[in-house]
Amino acid sequence: MEITDGGRLEVRVTRADVGKRVSVRYVTDSASAGGRFTDAVGVLTSWDESVLTITRKSGESVRIPELRLVAGKIVPPAPARRRGPAATFAELSRAAARAWQPVESEALGDWTLRAADGFTRRANSVLPTGDPGRPVAEALEAARAWYADRKLTPYVQTATGAEGTQELLCADLERLGWHREVTAELRIAALAPLADREPGPAEVLLARSFDEPWLRRYQRFTGAGPAMRHVLSAGPSVWFAAVPGTGEVPAAIGRCVVDGRWAGFMAIEVAPEQRRRGLAGAVMTALARRALDEGASAAWLQVEADNHGARALYEGMDFAVHHHYHHYRPAEA
Numbered sequence: 001m002e003i004t005d006g007g008r009l010e011v012r013v014t015r016a017d018v019g020k021r022v023s024v025r026y027v028t029d030s031a032s033a034g035g036r037f038t039d040a041v042g043v044l045t046s047w048d049e050s051v052l053t054i055t056r057k058s059g060e061s062v063r064i065p066e067l068r069l070v071a072g073k074i075v076p077p078a079p080a081r082r083r084g085p086a087a088t089f090a091e092l093s094r095a096a097a098r099a100w101q102p103v104e105s106e107a108l109g110d111w112t113l114r115a116a117d118g119f120t121r122r123a124n125s126v127l128p129t130g131d132p133g134r135p136v137a138e139a140l141e142a143a144r145a146w147y148a149d150r151k152l153t154p155y156v157q158t159a160t161g162a163e164g165t166q167e168l169l170c171a172d173l174e175r176l177g178w179h180r181e182v183t184a185e186l187r188i189a190a191l192a193p194l195a196d197r198e199p200g201p202a203e204v205l206l207a208r209s210f211d212e213p214w215l216r217r218y219q220r221f222t223g224a225g226p227a228m229r230h231v232l233s234a235g236p237s238v239w240f241a242a243v244p245g246t247g248e249v250p251a252a253i254g255r256c257v258v259d260g261r262w263a264g265f266m267a268i269e270v271a272p273e274q275r276r277r278g279l280a281g282a283v284m285t286a287l288a289r290r291a292l293d294e295g296a297s298a299a300w301l302q303v304e305a306d307n308h309g310a311r312a313l314y315e316g317m318d319f320a321v322h323h324h325y326h327h328y329r330p331a332e333a
Contacts, residue, residue: 009025009070009071010071010073011069011070011071011072012072012073012074013044013052013072013073013074014047015047017044017074018044018045018046018047018168019043019044019045019168020043020044020074021041021042021043021044021074021075021076022041022042022043022044022054022072022073022074022075023039023040023041023072023073023075024039024040024041024052024054024064024069024070024071024072024073025037025038025039025069025070025071025072026038026039026040026064026068026069026070027068027070028068037070040054040056040062040064041054041056041075042054042055042056042057042062042167043055043160043167043168045061045167045168045170045171046171046175047066050065050066050067051063051064051065051066052064052066052069053171055160055167055170055171056160056161057160057161057162057323057324058160058161058183058305058324059158059160059161059170059180059183059324059326061170061171061174084188084189084190084298084318084319084320084322085188085189085190085261085297085298087188087298087300087322088162088163088164089159089162089163089164089165089322089323090129090164092186092188092262092300092322092323093127093129093159094129095259095260095262095264095300096122096186096264096300096302097112097127098235098236098257098259099235099236099257099259099264099266100120100122100123100231100235100266101123101230101231101234101235102114102115102116102123102124102231103115103116103117103123103226103227103230103231104116104150106146108126108132108133108139108142108143108146109130109131109132109133109134109139110128110129110130110131110132110133111126111127111128111129111130111132111139111143112126112127112129113126113143113146113147114126114127115147115150115152116227116230116231117152117225117226117227118152118153118227119220119225119227119228119231120220120231121155121157121181121182121327122157123227123231124147124152124153124155125155125156125157125327126143126154126155126156126157127157128156128157128158128166128169136169136172136176137172137176140154140156140173140176140178143156144330153329154329154330155181155327155328155329156169156173156178156327156328156329157325157326157327158170158173158325158326158328159186159323159324159325159326160323160324160325160326161321161322161323161324162322162323165323170326170328173328174328177330177331178328178329178330178331179328179329179330179331180326180327180328181326181327181328181329182304182326182327183304183305183324183325183326184302184303184304184305184324184325184326185302185303185304185305185311185321185323185324185325186300186301186302186321186322186323186324186325187300187301187302187303187314187319187320187321187322188298188299188300188319188320188322189298189299189300189317189318189319189320190297190298190299190318191263191288191291191292191296191297191298191299192292192297193318194284194285194288194299194317194318195285195288195289195291195292197281197285197288197317198285199282199285199286200278200279200281200282200283200285201277201278201279201282202243202244202251202252202277202278202279202282203243203244204241204242204243204282204283204285204286205241205242205243205244206239206240206241206286206287206290207239207240207242208238208239208240209233209240210232210233210240210255213242213248213249213250214240214242214250214253216248216249217242217245217249217250217251217252217253217269217271218253218267218269219269220267232255232267235257235259236257236258236259236260237257237258237259237294238255238256238257238258239255239256239257239258239287239290239291240253240254240255241253241254241255241256241283241286241287243279243282243283245271245274249271250271251270251271251274251279252268252269252270252271252274252279252280252282252283253267253268253269253283254266254267254268254269254280254283254284254287255267255268255287256287256288256290256291258290258291258294258295258296259296260295260296261295261296261297261298262296262298262299262300263287263288263291263292263296263298263299263300264299264300264301265284265287265299265300265301266301266302268280268283268284268301268310280313281313281317284317299319300322301314301319302325305324
């Protein structure tokens with residue numbers, strides 16, 4: 001990384017640049033203690049009390065004492081990705097929300113409060129897609145009261161790492177005592193190459209609804225209450241896939257929601273004893289072909305950052321990371 005002006009290291013970042021994407025070089029510790037130079041690229045989310053905070057695209061926050069800053073500059077938004085379809089954060093955020101719909105929702109300005117009897121954080125969290133119409137601290141207190149009325153833990157879903165994402169809101173949440181609990185990746189890919197893959201070693205059955213055996217393979221199944229059934233069934237055009245097993249429970253399952261040009265893949269599950277046989281790929285290929293028939297051209301999915309096996313699988317299918325999303329909760333919750 002070059003942060004120079006005519007060969008000289010120079011700091012060209014000020015407090016007025018909070019909210020902009022920056023690149024800085026700093027010393028990790030004092031020179032006398034054997035400190036070394038390192039770099040950080042991300043959104044400058046605060047500069048208070050002589051300490052800068054930079055939020056990287058992964059959501060990680062880096063705090064840098066002002067005295068250790070060696071060089072810095074404003075950098076343009078990240079270049080367009082070369083892999084996968086063109087997509088904005090706003091477009092993907094809306095598609096993901098339509099694919100995983102809560103039982104109940106309420107507007108808080110441009111934010112949406114979502115609840116589904118506690119079934120998954122995504123369906124039981126605030127979706128902050130704009131201005132809540134009041135200071136953030138007040139909006140969070142209103143959200144906490146709303147979830148308390150429903151005896152649910154309050155969560156806020158945020159995103160980092162793409163143009164228009166919510167690094168500043170993440171910084172506000174951390175400043176107000178909210179803790180990041182889960183980080184996941186939203187990945188995208190072209191749909192046609194996925195549909196063109198070989199069908200795989202097993203028959204894949206597609207249906208418009210799930211049955212009880214499908215639910216028993218689903219890892220989040222803890223008793224199919226009304227909220228779970230609603231979230232799984234709702235969406236613009238929902239398809240369920242199952243690979244028959246040796247008993248009543250399928251060897252593998254999947255869910256796909258077709259929404260305009262997008263096909264969202266969820267609940268890709270394989271029985272432990274059936275893994276590494278290509279069943280997950282077979283499920284996704286069958287669903288991709290059906291989505292292609294319905295006019296979709298692009299695919300998205302979400303995978304938790306610590307699920308290394310699934311991330312490797314999707315990387316092999318050419319799914320590229322578009323942005324990261326996180327769920328924050330109050331420290332005492």
